[in-house]
Amino acid sequence: MKSIYFQTITNALRQKYLQVLSAVLLLLFALVAFNNVVAYKARMQSFEKAKQVVRTAWLNQGPQNPHSSAHYGHYIFQPVDAMQFLDNGIRPFAGSILRLEGHAQNEAAFSPAQDKTELSRFGDMSFAWMLQVLMPLFIILLCFNAVSADRENQNLSLLSAQGMYNSHYLWGKILAFYSVVLSLLVIGLMMQLIAYQIFASAAGTLFIDKIVVWFAVYACFLFVLTGVSVLVSAWFKKSNSSMLIQLAGWVILMIVLPKITASAGAGLYPIEHKAEFNKAVREDREKGIDGHNPEDERAKKFMDSVIAHYEIDTNKVKDVNAALPVNVDGLVMQADEEYANMVYDKHFKRIRKIIIQQNNISRYASFVNPYFAIRNASMGITQSDFNSHLNLLNEAELYRRYLIKTLNDKMAYGGSKTGDWGWKVDASYWNTIKDFTYPNLSLLQSIKVNVVEIAALFFWLFLLVLAVFITSKKLTIV
Amino acid sequence: MLQTILKFEYKQLLRNRGSIVALIIFCLIGLFCIMQGKAVYHFQQTTIDSALAKKERNFAFVQNIFDTLTYKTLERNSIEEPFVLEWRLQDVVAKESSPLSILSIGQSDIYTPLLSGHFNNEIFKNNFTEFKNPEQLLAGNLDTAYFVLFLFPLLLLALSYNSQSAEKEAGISPLLTVQATSVTLFQLYKLLFRWLVALVPVLLTATVSFFILNSLPGFSLLAFIQWWGIAFLYAIFWFVVVLLVQKFHFNSLVNAITLAGIWVMLLIAIPGFLNTWFNYQYPATNKTEIAEYRDYDYKAWDQPSAFHKNYLFTVYPSMQKDSLKLDSNNIRSFGYAMQVMEKEKALHEGITNKASAQARAEENSFWLNPIGGVMRSFATLSNASLKQQHQFEKAVLQYREQKLAYIFKNVLLQPHFTKEHLKGMPEVQASKQAHSKLKFLLPIVLLTILLLIISLRKEQKSYVLFTI
Numbered sequence: 001m002k003s004i005y006f007q008t009i010t011n012a013l014r015q016k017y018l019q020v021l022s023a024v025l026l027l028l029f030a031l032v033a034f035n036n037v038v039a040y041k042a043r044m045q046s047f048e049k050a051k052q053v054v055r056t057a058w059l060n061q062g063p064q065n066p067h068s069s070a071h072y073g074h075y076i077f078q079p080v081d082a083m084q085f086l087d088n089g090i091r092p093f094a095g096s097i098l099r100l101e102g103h104a105q106n107e108a109a110f111s112p113a114q115d116k117t118e119l120s121r122f123g124d125m126s127f128a129w130m131l132q133v134l135m136p137l138f139i140i141l142l143c144f145n146a147v148s149a150d151r152e153n154q155n156l157s158l159l160s161a162q163g164m165y166n167s168h169y170l171w172g173k174i175l176a177f178y179s180v181v182l183s184l185l186v187i188g189l190m191m192q193l194i195a196y197q198i199f200a201s202a203a204g205t206l207f208i209d210k211i212v213v214w215f216a217v218y219a220c221f222l223f224v225l226t227g228v229s230v231l232v233s234a235w236f237k238k239s240n241s242s243m244l245i246q247l248a249g250w251v252i253l254m255i256v257l258p259k260i261t262a263s264a265g266a267g268l269y270p271i272e273h274k275a276e277f278n279k280a281v282r283e284d285r286e287k288g289i290d291g292h293n294p295e296d297e298r299a300k301k302f303m304d305s306v307i308a309h310y311e312i313d314t315n316k317v318k319d320v321n322a323a324l325p326v327n328v329d330g331l332v333m334q335a336d337e338e339y340a341n342m343v344y345d346k347h348f349k350r351i352r353k354i355i356i357q358q359n360n361i362s363r364y365a366s367f368v369n370p371y372f373a374i375r376n377a378s379m380g381i382t383q384s385d386f387n388s389h390l391n392l393l394n395e396a397e398l399y400r401r402y403l404i405k406t407l408n409d410k411m412a413y414g415g416s417k418t419g420d421w422g423w424k425v426d427a428s429y430w431n432t433i434k435d436f437t438y439p440n441l442s443l444l445q446s447i448k449v450n451v452v453e454i455a456a457l458f459f460w461l462f463l464l465v466l467a468v469f470i471t472s473k474k475l476t477i478v
Numbered sequence: 479m480l481q482t483i484l485k486f487e488y489k490q491l492l493r494n495r496g497s498i499v500a501l502i503i504f505c506l507i508g509l510f511c512i513m514q515g516k517a518v519y520h521f522q523q524t525t526i527d528s529a530l531a532k533k534e535r536n537f538a539f540v541q542n543i544f545d546t547l548t549y550k551t552l553e554r555n556s557i558e559e560p561f562v563l564e565w566r567l568q569d570v571v572a573k574e575s576s577p578l579s580i581l582s583i584g585q586s587d588i589y590t591p592l593l594s595g596h597f598n599n600e601i602f603k604n605n606f607t608e609f610k611n612p613e614q615l616l617a618g619n620l621d622t623a624y625f626v627l628f629l630f631p632l633l634l635l636a637l638s639y640n641s642q643s644a645e646k647e648a649g650i651s652p653l654l655t656v657q658a659t660s661v662t663l664f665q666l667y668k669l670l671f672r673w674l675v676a677l678v679p680v681l682l683t684a685t686v687s688f689f690i691l692n693s694l695p696g697f698s699l700l701a702f703i704q705w706w707g708i709a710f711l712y713a714i715f716w717f718v719v720v721l722l723v724q725k726f727h728f729n730s731l732v733n734a735i736t737l738a739g740i741w742v743m744l745l746i747a748i749p750g751f752l753n754t755w756f757n758y759q760y761p762a763t764n765k766t767e768i769a770e771y772r773d774y775d776y777k778a779w780d781q782p783s784a785f786h787k788n789y790l791f792t793v794y795p796s797m798q799k800d801s802l803k804l805d806s807n808n809i810r811s812f813g814y815a816m817q818v819m820e821k822e823k824a825l826h827e828g829i830t831n832k833a834s835a836q837a838r839a840e841e842n843s844f845w846l847n848p849i850g851g852v853m854r855s856f857a858t859l860s861n862a863s864l865k866q867q868h869q870f871e872k873a874v875l876q877y878r879e880q881k882l883a884y885i886f887k888n889v890l891l892q893p894h895f896t897k898e899h900l901k902g903m904p905e906v907q908a909s910k911q912a913h914s915k916l917k918f919l920l921p922i923v924l925l926t927i928l929l930l931i932i933s934l935r936k937e938q939k940s941y942v943l944f945t946i
Binding site: 017028031032035036038039042043046049050053054057072073075089090092093094096097099107109110111112113114115116117118119120121122123124125126129133134137141239240243244247248251255256258259260261262263265266267271272273274275277351355358359362385386389 | 606610745747832840
């Protein structure tokens, strides 16, 4: 196996076209490293600036009615994780800005893709994309004649006559080609990290554990592909056939199938129209209390319960509002918010469940196509997948509820009286409301979310070992 | 001779099960692409139709209020109040969608086809944006444009990579050279046949798409022919590419690698790298403009009445002479609404200018990325380009501005805002700007001609090589 390993590596390194292809690949890695790191730095700076702009605006509202501030609202921007210079995932297509305000729960809007032309659909050339799409093509060109060439030039017969074990031969080939692939992966990753260190290290923090796991899943994916490519070469007698089949497989698995899977997801689990969603929310909200309408039947009942709670005798007291130690408007609005929260939870849960069901198709298809496994796992580790986006939306909604409740409580218990909409808090009050903290999923959480994809990669590894075992038993020498 | 070659190739095709299966699969993919485009188009159309139907209902409701209005009731101020009137109307503007977007979805699954027509409902609110699955958008759509641009060349390459080399490898090329016919012509006809075979799924898709699109409102036969004309031009480009590669007389394997390499370069590597470059040159910034607009809006509302009054009279000096007779609340609201609208327009202009700069830079790069030019032509014909989206947004802003002036002027200057005023509301002026598709196609046309000339110049040499 050792001699096969070294002989294969020596032969591969002698191939002129492979030398050229490797050089091109390394050049692209270098260009992508520079380009993506600089783009990441710009995104990070833009995000930090945006965060600062909205916080400054919030703090400088001056004397203001708390409920006016709830309408003024707050903005949450799509955060940038340092790992995203390796894989930007769904970020270009997810809403980049989320408005938090009283009475309504909004969806993140304005994806970066909205400002781009149709050419953006050709895709970006990130390091992850190169490893997912271009590296498999390189592997095909490297291994398509790994065994078939030996068979065509009778080397296989000679080796067999010398008593070579087929399994040793196949593993020798696989490991030799994998060494070449792994070297390119290591060099490529080093280039990315060096570029990050030089140009963007001040912009964010990279976690070594995430990089190690990210590297490990790619190393596993590329090992599977190298093994499959060598095996296909063993299954076909002619290098031509092996090459064509592998190219066809590449097109189907990397280019066509992802689109078909996405279309199938949308077809099987269609998302309802926004108008239907809004109608359903409106109908449910109408069954609750109206925070802005004192004539509302439920609001009146609520008022009566507050009067009863504070034991105000409406027959004796001239001005009930003045007699109450609280501003009932604040309490009613909070009751309205809490009811609305239940309504929004119910309806948004439905929409998000549909999206998760759509995405589950590609998740489980990882057992058919390893490309899905690596794409999803890579996005998960770099926090650029739908789950990370959802995590941001959930955290932002929790913050919105804290923000609006704080403002309503201030309105209710801050010293104003019912109906006094002109009442204002002083300018220093805004500083007492804590700022939004952007969530960061730990590596373990990311792995948990992508457990199906990681299991699929192990499944492919197992399948490869099994296939090598079977092929070594049935390998035709001539 | 042509007939003999075509007959021979036809028989060979029928004998080759792999090719037949590939053709059937490609035909099915072509049909799937149309269905996919149709699903996206219908989803959008349903959204638009339901929004417009709701708009009509609201208009009828408001009209009904005016029908029963006596102008003596206490509520008449709330009915004639501009903000209340607009809130009741719930106006919405829909972008004119082209049936051709079934063929090239482009960015029409991302751009919003509906915008609020309410004069005070800013464009940044984006209330009508549908829920999207970002993972699905990342994967992209398998539409007819994708089928033509990406999959047709693959089928052609798979069918024709060995159209010349196979004979040499089988040892029958000397037999051909002793025939009385030109070897070059013989090879050309062979390639032509295979090219026509590869076109079968495309032609089938074109035919089916005609029957589907023909029945849709807004269908233009000319635009349809233009769309498929561009697709045909693109198919010719790939014919010339294969022809040129064959003139180098590589063996079948090298032919396959070379053609696959060209496919990857033209459709994956160059566009992908250019996209990355443009994203670096024109980074998508966080829309702090939206927060800026909110601040401006709130601060403008808090300005004293005199400030708004002065602003209004600067824009409409003629109103100043009647200022004492005019309702002061409406003067304040008019001045405020106009300022906010101005700010909104300026911020929107800033955002669109950034995006347009990238679109222009992309157009200059079509000399490096000719397939990008074909894609832009498809998107333009389907009314799904960024430029057309910006024009729609600008038309909506203009409409809202006209409506703002119309409603406020009538409320301020007329004794009452009446049913007749409601009927005479301004309408959206759709952009009539023509969009040239030809300039995007110039690089691919010139490249095709250049490759053809190189192929013809190599012809003489190839004749000698072929016989060896």
